[in-house]
Amino acid sequence: MPTCRLKWFWILALVTVVGCGTSEIETQTARPSAGSEPSEKPRVALIMKSLANEFFSTMAAGAESHQKEHAGDYELIVNGIKDERDLSRQVALVEEMVAAGVDAIVIAPADSKALVPALRRAKDAGVVVVNIDNRLDTEVLQQEEVAIPFVGPDNKAGAKKVGAHLATTLQKGDKVAVLEGIRTSFNGTQRRLGFEEAMAEAGIEIVDSQSAEWEMSIANTIAAAMLSEHPEIKAILAANDSMALGAIAAVKASDRADNVQIVGFDNITAVQQAIRDRAILATADQHWDQLAVFGIEAALKLLADPNATAEDVETPVDLITAESLGE
Numbered sequence: 001m002p003t004c005r006l007k008w009f010w011i012l013a014l015v016t017v018v019g020c021g022t023s024e025i026e027t028q029t030a031r032p033s034a035g036s037e038p039s040e041k042p043r044v045a046l047i048m049k050s051l052a053n054e055f056f057s058t059m060a061a062g063a064e065s066h067q068k069e070h071a072g073d074y075e076l077i078v079n080g081i082k083d084e085r086d087l088s089r090q091v092a093l094v095e096e097m098v099a100a101g102v103d104a105i106v107i108a109p110a111d112s113k114a115l116v117p118a119l120r121r122a123k124d125a126g127v128v129v130v131n132i133d134n135r136l137d138t139e140v141l142q143q144e145e146v147a148i149p150f151v152g153p154d155n156k157a158g159a160k161k162v163g164a165h166l167a168t169t170l171q172k173g174d175k176v177a178v179l180e181g182i183r184t185s186f187n188g189t190q191r192r193l194g195f196e197e198a199m200a201e202a203g204i205e206i207v208d209s210q211s212a213e214w215e216m217s218i219a220n221t222i223a224a225a226m227l228s229e230h231p232e233i234k235a236i237l238a239a240n241d242s243m244a245l246g247a248i249a250a251v252k253a254s255d256r257a258d259n260v261q262i263v264g265f266d267n268i269t270a271v272q273q274a275i276r277d278r279a280i281l282a283t284a285d286q287h288w289d290q291l292a293v294f295g296i297e298a299a300l301k302l303l304a305d306p307n308a309t310a311e312d313v314e315t316p317v318d319l320i321t322a323e324s325l326g327e
Contacts, residue, residue: 042303043075045097046292047090047107049133051080053214053242054268055288056108059133063292074300077102084182084214087114094118098125104299106292108133112186113140120146128302130310132295135186149302149310151295155190155265156197158284158317159239162263163198165282165319166235169261172203177226179219179238179247180211188214191239191265199237207233212243219246227254235261241271241283248279267320275320276327286317 046063048056060078067076081089090110109115119129131150178195181188208226212219238244244264251260264271267285274280294315
């Protein structure tokens with residue numbers, strides 16, 4: 001191992017990376033005992049979005065658990081940004097991991113376009129890169145002349161399942177609203193398209209569709225305005241569960257809980273309870289606790305066989321309702 005990589009190895013073994021608020025995610029690089037040789041196991045860097053979001057903190061926990069079970073196979077470094085909109089920090093994390101000499105980067109990009117140049121540079125430096133959760137933009141990948149495999153669910157199909165289930169409770173001609181994710185994120189776009197397709201097929205009109213940037217507080221404010229401007233709304237389709245929770249508060253504040261239904265996407269713990277309480281009708285489960293694991297396993301296969309073709313891997317996404325939760 002080159003001297004510079006050894007130096008960074010020891011630095012990373014001591015560093016902790018702040019993920020969100022007061023919580024910290026420590027690097028999972030093993031510290032050799034005194035006098036022993038540094039491990040030759042591949043080092044995988046997992047770069048997440050905001051660890052303040054339960055979806056990503058649980059994804060990181062799943063990865064850590066997997067590494068402990070396979071401690072002899074690889075070492076793991078977990079990083080996260082404080083805010084899903086902090087693109088510059090996520091780009092910096094990619095560059096820091098490349099400088100540290102990691103063997104692979106598994107990333108849930110905060111933006112489908114902005115991260116591509118940094119990831120192309122990572123690949124140019126010999127780092128295996130695997131994209132999870134939010135698919136990188138195809139056109140930008142082509143412009144950068146780089147191929148990066150995507151490991152994750154079909155977000156459009158998952159959102160359409162949720163929308164189609166909602167449609168069974170509505171009437172043709174009913175009005176609904178959509179809370180979108182960040183519009184430059186591929187998964188946000190795909191979920192919106194899935195909702196739109198389900199509503200169009202059911203003859204239900206989307207009268208308002210706005211981005212709440214994945215955030216609960218923003219969703220609360222926007223949903224309240226939607227309900228005020230469009231009192232005929234019968235349902236709100238939220239592109240993630242955090243926004244669905246924000247919509248619940250807005251619906252309750254407007255005294256519309258009995259006649260406005262809400263659906264989400266992600267199946268976080270709080271939404272499971274909200275489904276049991278009939279505050280949310282349905283969500284989609286993309287098996288978030290294992291999503292990073294799927295990406296890590298794909299990266300390890302590529303490291304084991306450098307001549308292997310880096311192919312996309314579609315992972316499961318399931319409709320979650322009160323019935324599927326056993327209620």
